[in-house]
Amino acid sequence: MGSITLGFQPADSIDVEELDALVIGSGFGGVYQLKKLREEGYKVKLVESGTGYGGIWHWSRYPGARVDSHAPHYQFSDPELWQNWHWKQRFPDHNELRAYFEFVADKWDLRKDTYFDTHITAAKWDEAEYKWIITASNGRIFKATYFLPHCGLAASRVFPNWKGIGSYKGMMVHSSYWPHEQPDLKGKKIAVVGTGSTGVQLSDAVSKVAGELVVFQRTPAMALHMRQVNYDDGEEPITKAEVEKCFKGRADGHFGFDFNFLGKAVFDVDEAERLATYEALWKEGDFKYWLGSYTDTLFSMESNHEAYKFWREKTRARIRDPRIQELLAPEKQPYPFGCKRVPLETGYFDMFNKPNVDLVDVNHTPIVEVTEKGIRTTEKEFEFDIIILATGFDAVTGSLTSIDIRGIGDLSLKEKFQEHGPTTYCGIATAGFPNMFFINGPQAPNAFCNGPTCAELQGDWIADVMNRLRDAGVSSIVADEESEKEWVEHVESVAYSSLLPKAKSWYMGDGIPGKPRRSQMYLGGVPNYYTKLRSCASEGYKGFHFQGLKA
Structure with missing residues (x-):
């Protein structure tokens, strides 16, 4: 392992590990990138602040945590993996997903090139050497030609x-910092704050063991019922031959799945056919009611309302209390269906029929303060043994801006994004930061793409860029500001042609007070996105410019 000693350390020298590339994050993006770059002959290391592989699944161990992309979509396409892996459930839980990542680590021999417990705090572009100097909180320093922060969508937690x-005497925990040793929840008085995907999953699971559960809601979740399936040994979601076809079809699916919109609009059909279609999609028990429905559901408010009405009646039928019905599934549609993250649930709405479960709408009775014993609203004080914060993340950009990343001329990535909102080129690079690429970054399909699908598409593209520069003897590549501006305008135009901006959500950066409101993702679909990446490459990486031509 090559290393050098920094000359500016007069006393105790610091070893600096020299690499072709440093990858941050051990989720789908980081793990795939490590494997791909090693195959291409690069000297590369992966660093992870946690103690194991899995990305968000290393951290999300709360009761009820599971993926809502159904098997077999949520896995890598390498035949060495899927031919030898057996899923136990249609929607695997966090334990099974961590086991899958351990299986991947064994098959791909990842551990020899991974540093765990290594949190990167800063990265600075050295303009003289065309290298990144990257430092970690544990003292490690790296010098790398390429800096690849594949940190994911949800790595920067938000606390209310x-x-x-600070006065609360009980246990308070953020859902993504859940203890590895499960705490005893049985019979406890528990608060769950937040009703996003995590809050929905958590509340349902906790309601089964808590003595009392109070859910604090700001915005109702338009969750869909999950049709879970448990697989026996030897039983598969689909045949192995069909799995191979599934992988070939993922890149052609608008959202990285092997299914698409129906190809017709809501009012192209009569009411009887529309209701029959909704019913069939509903029974699938996955994302098809959201992402495999009529083409104009996310673009026309009138069409969207039809989807909402069907959802509302299905949901209200499961809730006995009229007050709770109106809070969870209001008669008046609160925001466009599908324009906030749609969770999948197994018993979330039914749990409010239990005598030990209550719902507090913080719009009507806001939280005033936290006391030693619990939470005080404008109406009363609640006493809790445990307060669980399902309050989300500084999504998409937070994982990047939490690192002090400095590009050309000491340009700060955090300051750039704070001033203008996220500005990227092709959702994979940003002007002013040479040789830095990210998977699932701002203005890529990210949250509207099945994770493994985009990890492989973007990871392959990044490796190809590096190969082209290596073959040409070029030191660095950086996005042009004008091309970045054009991409941002395109992303915004697609977003504003939809209903997405009509909802307040982390999709638009609304989860963080003061964060510039801008589409955090590309809604044009995976096929169109991949076409853009391929055309960029085929035209000599149009939109980028090169520096440091080697002799």
Whole structure:
């Protein structure tokens, strides 16, 4: 393993590990990139702040945590993996997903090139050497030609700024910092704050064991019922031959799955056919009611309302209390269906029929402060043994801006994004930061793409860029500001042709007060996105310019 000693350390020298590339994050993006770059002959290491593989699944161990992309979509396409892996459930839980990543690590021999417990705090572009100098909180320093922060969508947690939050004497935990040793929840008085995907999963699971559960809701979740399936040994979601076809079809699916919109609009059919279609999609028990429905559901409010009405009646039928019905599935549609993250659930709405479960709408009775014993609203004080914060993340950009990344002229990535909102080229690079690429970054399909699908598409493209520069003897590549501006305008135009901006959500950066409101993702679909990446490459990486031509 090659290393050098920094000359500016007069006393104790610091070893600097020299690499072709440093990858951050051990989720789908980081793991695939490590494997791909090693195959291409690069000296590369992966660093991970946690103690194991899995990315978000290393951290998300809360009760009920499971993926809502159904098997077999949520896995790598390498035949060495899928031919030898057996899923136990249609929607695997966090334990099974961590086991899958351990299986991948064994098959791909990842551990020899991975540093765990290594949190990167800063990265600075050295303009003289055309290298990144990257430092970690544990003292490690790397010098790398390529800096690949594949940190994912949800790596920067958000905590509420409540009055008195430090005075609480019970257990308070953020859902993504869940203890590895499960705490005893049985019979406890528990609060779950938040009703996004995590809050929905958590509340349902906790309601089964808690003595009392109070869910604090700001916005109702338009969750869909999950049709879970448990597989016996030897039983598969689909045949191995069909799995191979599934992988070939993923890149052609608008959302990285092997299915698409129906190809017709809501009012192209009569009401009887429309209701029959909704019913069939509903029974699938996956994302098809959301992402495999009529083409104009996310683009026409009138059409969207039809989807909402069907969802509302299905949901209200499961709730006995009229007050809770109106809070969870309001008669008046609160926001466009599908324009906030749609969770999948197994018993979330039914749990409010239990005598030990209650719902507090913080719009009507806001939280005033946290006390020693619990939470005080404008109406009353609740006493809790445990407060669980399902309050989400500084999604998409937070994982990047939490690192002090400095590009050309000491340009700060955090300051750039804070001033303008995320500005990228092709959702994979940003002007002013040479040789830096990210998977699932801002203005890529990210949250509207099945994770493994985009990890492989983007990871292959990044490797190809590196190969082209290596073959040409070029030191660096950086996005042009004008091309970046054109991409941002395109992303925004696609977003604003849809209903997405009509909802307040982390899709638009609304999860963080003061964060510039801008589409965090590309809604044009995986096929169109991949076409853009391929055309960029085939035209000599149009939109980028090169520096440091070697002799």
